Amino acid sequence: MTDEIAEYAGNGPAGGDATSRPDGTGTGFFTSVDDVAARLADVGYLASTAVATTVFLADRLGKPLLVEGPAGVGKTELAKAVARVGAARLVRLQCYEGIDESRALYEWNHAKQLLRITAGRDEAWDDTRTDIFSDEFLLTRPLLTAIRGDEPTVLLIDETDKADVEVEGLLLEVLSDFQVTVPELGTITATRRPFTVLTSNATRELSEALRRRCLFLHLDFPDAELERRIVTLRVPGLDAALADSLVRVVGALREMELRKAPSVAETIDWARTLLALGADTLDENVVRDSLGVILKHQDDIEKAARKLTLV
Secondary structure: OOOEEEEEOOOOOOOOOOOOOOOOOOOOOOOOHHHHHHHHHHOOOOOOHHHHHHHHHHHHHOOOEEEEOOOOOOHHHHHHHHHHHOOOEEEEEEOOOOOOHHHHOEEEOHHHHHHHHHHOOOOOHHHHHHHHOOHHHEEEOHHHHHHHOOOOEEEEEEOHHHOOHHHHHHHHHHHHHOEEEEOOOEEEEOOOOOEEEEEEOOOOOOOHHHHHOOEEEEOOOOOHHHHHHHHHHHOOOOOHHHHHHHHHHHHHHHHOOOOOOOOHHHHHHHHHHHHHHOOOOOOHHHHHHHHHHHOOOHHHHHHHHHHOOOO
């Protein structure tokens, strides 16, 4: 399982050069709440005033941002959008049950160390020991990668609630002072704090200690008007009336007791599907033939086909 994605998110809009604040906190991606909303919109992420305000404060105060909400509401996409805006490197820690320090923070390259020990059998042990516990033999994982970086960085700790409780202790040290202690090397402190986003689907309750270190943002499914704007922005060429019908049907699906409610990303996929099919109206046949794009469980599809009434 891949636990790290580190990439450059590309060039953001003009004026988006990120600079650290003089006090060492903050990333300096944004100048105001309006700047957040406008520049996120430029990269395709429509943020409400509440979202833009919280993102601005996280950026200005240098505080991690904990984003909680159901799957598919745009939590991960928010971090990616900030990275695009700031022309920053995105470093992603994908959490899962059983993830530990060696996958999240760092580990030593034991095979390479053994080769070095074998090659240096004639050397003094003190010299060899100093050598094998150096940067050359250190395998950095996402948390340490983000802390050691000297370029603008967005650290995404995705699905934090899937990690074991023990991992939260590791996150507490990292998020409190943005520093990591490697016994053989000492304490490594970030010279440039990353903009940090933790996401959670609330499958388990995160500790109060972790929450205290973060600003909190709850994302839910957007209202019909905002979702229509998102769809028309992301799917150019979609007829306005068809977009209205699409969003209305998706809203009705979310009101049903389904195993998995349609996400915003799936709404966008459905809009693209309708364009590909050349559909100009959302009639009963079109809906039934394409429900598999937006619903991924057969019992959900059957329930929707029985209950859905197109208006």
